[in-house]
Amino acid sequence: MEYSVRHHTNAVFLDTVNLSRIMEEGKLGDPERLSALVRLLRPDITDTDALVLFEIKPDNEEGRKEGREQAGRYLAALNEAVEPDKKLAGGTGFEGSLFLEFENGGALWQLSWRTPEPGVTLYRWSYRRKKPHASWKERAAQKAEELPREEIEQRGELAEQAIRGAYEGGERPKGFQGQVYLPVDCR
Structure with missing residues (x-):
């Protein structure tokens, strides 16, 4: 929620919203380009104006590894389906x-x-x-x-x-x- 507050003018989607809705409402491209299973995935934070994504995990090595893997999967799936000028990256500077x-x-x-x-x-x-x-x-x-x-x-x-x-x-x-x-x- 803090990210949404800090970036209140951006289109920010939290973990209750799946990739299909993020693609559509975030104007990233056609959600039909995502596979049926991938459409249901829900990243923790996706900012479609800043074109960044975050996965939130406990502060330990296991959490870090899991966050890295999930963020990588979500970014790969999205970037395969979004418009060429709408590629997303892992977000930084959120603390x-x-x-x-x-x-x-x-x-x-x-x-x-x-x-x-x-x-x-x-x-x-x-x-x-x-x-x-x-x-x-x-x-x-x-x-x-x-x-x-x-x-x-x-x-x-x-x-x-x-x-x-x-x-x-x-x-x-x-x-x-x-x-x-x-x-x-x-x-």
């Missing part, structure tokens, strides 16, 4: 972070992402320990620690809903007592 504060002063989670190679954006969750009466900015300056898997499993879906709600201007999800600090707040 940032945001924070989620649970229980208004409880756990402070950080989601950060970077694009170490064209088309592959890697993300990582970390957190800061509870520090009573400290602002979120003071807590953000604390040493980051790896977020325990149990806590990710326990609160991960709630965190995703809270982030989507913040970007889309929606309500907080039921059960989320805290704040979301988007990248604009983190500067």
Whole structure:
């Protein structure tokens, strides 16, 4: 979602949109040129104005390898079917972070992402320990620690809903007592 916000004037398609719709709505060419199976594929981020694509994966070697392979497959399939002047490439320069504060002063989670190679954006969750009466900015300056898997499993879906709600201007999800600090707040 952050990419869409940063590039709000571009035609940006997220992972809910398949290659057939991306080809058609992004004015890249005739979607019928894609094979039936390829039409259904859904890259994580495709910007048809900037002609770039990103795959988002966890920040580890396996995620990096999987992202590279998927981005390569999507780019090959698209570039075989698009108009000659509409060839896409792996996107670069997409990085940032945001924070989620649970229980208004409880756990402070950080989601950060970077694009170490064209088309592959890697993300990582970390957190800061509870520090009573400290602002979120003071807590953000604390040493980051790896977020325990149990806590990710326990609160991960709630965190995703809270982030989507913040970007889309929606309500907080039921059960989320805290704040979301988007990248604009983190500067």
